[in-house]
Amino acid sequence: MSQNLGKIRSPLDMEPLAIEVHDVESASRSRSARNDLILICVFSAVVLASPWLLAPFGAAYPDLLQRFCIFGIFAIGFNIMFGLTGYLSFGHAAFLGIGSYAAVWSFKLLTMNVIPAVMFGVLCAGLFSALIGYVCLRRAGIYFSILTLAFAQMSYNLAYSVLTPITNGETGLQLTLNDSRVLDAASGIDPTSSLPVTNLFGMKMSGYPGFYLCAIVLIISFYISIRIFRSPFGMMLRGIKTNQNRMSYTGINTRPYLLAAFVVSGMYAGLAGSLMAVTDPLAGAERMQWTASGEVVLMTILGGAGTLLGPVLGAGVIKYFENIFSSFNAQTLHSAFSFLPDGLAEFMVTITHPFVGEGWHLTLGVLFMLIVIFLPGGLMEGAQRIGNMFSGSGGKSEAESPAEQTKPAE
């Protein structure tokens, strides 16, 4: 680091205070570093133990757990753009789709091993996001949102029409028996009579191994996002969100920073997309639709944009309730409300019926509105508010420890 500027010596005669402040500060800094360590450990433990932890909720099967992880990664990445810089992209699903297509192509052409597929997916998404980001970031605010939306729609439309040779149009890109798989063939893996399964150096990526792969990638992704949040780069991004003018009068060209953040978050989306292809080697254009982009926006704000844990939490909550709600039908509702008196049960069924099964999207829309209206900070803010309420003398403890009060929710 450049030390040539040297330390400013305060001309005021206040050395004792400076030392005291310095000690307090370095103590609080090492405390926050320890907190981050605890956070990542607890996070890893919870994620890895989720097959047991979520069993009582009926969510402990690999297919759903994988989805939690994948959308968690997607939302973490989106949060790096939206949460840190405040730039609302409505086109992130495009990168998810690109990651999926690239991964499936890697399965088709190279090998069924997931490592090249994931790397290829992330790389492609990164390239596309650099290109799209370069154009879109020339504008800010709603113009940025509309530009990203336009690009996502373009990709979606193209994937459905002219790009059919690459995307296989409406059917979606699938594995076939006569794919070349050069590397597999070269390493002497015999083409079998049935479709091959994705693997990690021979370990089949279906069921729980697939989930653990996603879980480990999620933990790594989460760790990287902590590092980004705590880094000077992350601080610059938050500066851009708070006051972009001041950033340029401070000597920062904000565009390279924004582009870097956009590419990182695009690569996260590509990672999520390629993991989708790993768990189910099929890629369709509907993954790129702007409603899919809207979904990741919802996950992020539901959990709490700009917080570390929020997006993962939001992704988990939405995917969990999607799973529960869309499996409900009139009969399950009747049995659920059977403890009520007949008339009341009938009434409850009538009321709740439009919101479940096919109507899950209605629930999603209502949830979306409620969150934006009443809890713009998301679940993390909600948890903090409740926490403050229960700590009773909330106001007093805040005054005592301003450092704690001012840290954003995590």
Next chain:
Amino acid sequence: MAILEVSGVNKSFGGLKALTDVNLSIEQSSVHAIIGPNGAGKSTLLNCLIGKLEPDSGVVNFDGTSLLGGITPYNINQLGVCRVFQTPEVFGDMTLLENVMIPSFAKRDGNFRFNGWGAVAKRGEVNDEALAMLEEVGLVEQRNVITNALSRGDKRRLELAMCLIQHPKLLLLDEPTAGMSRADTNNTIELLKKIGERGITKIIIEHDMHVVFSLADRISVLAQGTVIVEGEPESIKGDPRVIEAYLGGELG
């Protein structure tokens, strides 16, 4: 030696002439005050110096480099020009410490060093420098407070710290004491005198004559977009044109 050379600058908005043939020459390490009635074009002039506005014609040279012709605000800052705004431009949602650290990182790391891996907390020298800076402006106790909670006067002192930590060659101060109590104003004057000892050139726009006459080495009086008088504080004090400009300005 003149560090900033402004000559023949014109700027108009539609039909309104905001600046007419403005000439200024700011000496290295001097404190130059620009005074004048409301609407005289003082803020417009500063905006032309930091790349917020592009003059219609004229020359602005800073330390041998032209500040006109598509040069961006961040380029100008990197040349060593920093401004404290009339309405404080700070990072309202961040803590004071972070507010001061961002300019420090900007100065140290430059534009294309995306340090996305190293922790801010581990950059001890930046933290120390930021703390020392906050202490100097008297805000060190509030270092972990979110900036939006500060009073306007405190925000302006914070903004001053954000500029000073970059060791600018030229500091532009747009009404640095507006909205401050008398005691705060005096503190700020002391602070500005102190940093004057470091040889930073300063341009101050100010209405408070107490501040102007306690700090300025030279004064330019701006009225209706043009410099009507320039000189030492003593000669400005009694100049009838200045009095007329103010009275005329207030009457009109």
Next chain:
Amino acid sequence: MDAILLQILNGLDKGAAYALIALGLTLIFGTLGVVNFAHGALFMLGAFCAVTVGKLVNYQVVTLDPTRTTPWGTPVEIRTPIVQEWFGDFGAFMVEYSVPLSILFAIPIMLLIGVIMERGLIQFFYKRPHADQILVTFGLAIVIQEIIKAQFGANPIPQAAPDLVAGSADIGVLLGFDPGTVVYPYWRIIYLLFSALLIGCVFAFLQFTTYGMVVRAGMADRETVGLLGINIQQRFTVVFGLAAVVAGLAGVMYTPILPPDYHMGMDFLVLSFVVVVVGGMGSLPGAVAAGLLLGVLQSFASMNEVKNILPGIDQIIIYLVAVVILLVRPRGLMGRKGVMES
């Protein structure tokens, strides 16, 4: 030449729909400062007003005619729309002209929906960041869309134009081309005239009423109007209602051209936003001109001659234009410099 004319005509009706939605969008954004992602849903609601009216007037009673029998020996069932039963010839007229008549039904309904939306939701978002406005109206659009889907099903519901105007006009003959080269359905002509009338009404409203004055002042300088002593809230509500009515009527009249389904609103919304951006945020003539222009461009891009050279261009032409415009001329075709550029 005749082919070009045909493409222009084909593009104009879609362009007119874009223009009408974009008009409302830019009106709301310019006056209220709100980005309304639910505006496409209003267009769709208008279309479903027509569907509802169509369903109501086609509600049939079955009577048996004992004097005639079918080949199976059962009495012939005669299905009569109930309105015909009640009103006789006038009822038959209502069945025939259900789409145009829906306009009368849609105006109060859309006005009501617009007012409820503004009072119940949008007004709380005037001071919130644009991102929040986008998100909450996006959520609202999903809700409206899903309610319609639950009520009317997921499939498109075709609406017939009145028989009188069901055919096509051979416009080419009038202009000296060979017969049959430029054939254009009557209903589309009606749609174009109707859109022109509606646009004219909106501009007249803005030009000649005090509400319009506030709107125009607001679009020029929103902050100042907020400081005026006039009852700005009430006027905002009216503006929002007006925009809702315009979008709704565009939807009603569009039903014979495109059978409405629940997601037509979203499809049109994205394109209408692009239209607003191309025309210039906050410029009403810009929105109209860009709407028509992009409609025509899209129509040209879908010509086979063009598609053979640039495959897929018809899918992306509008977005491409928007990207180029935003990069080259950020304020749009007719936007004023410095207004709402950010």
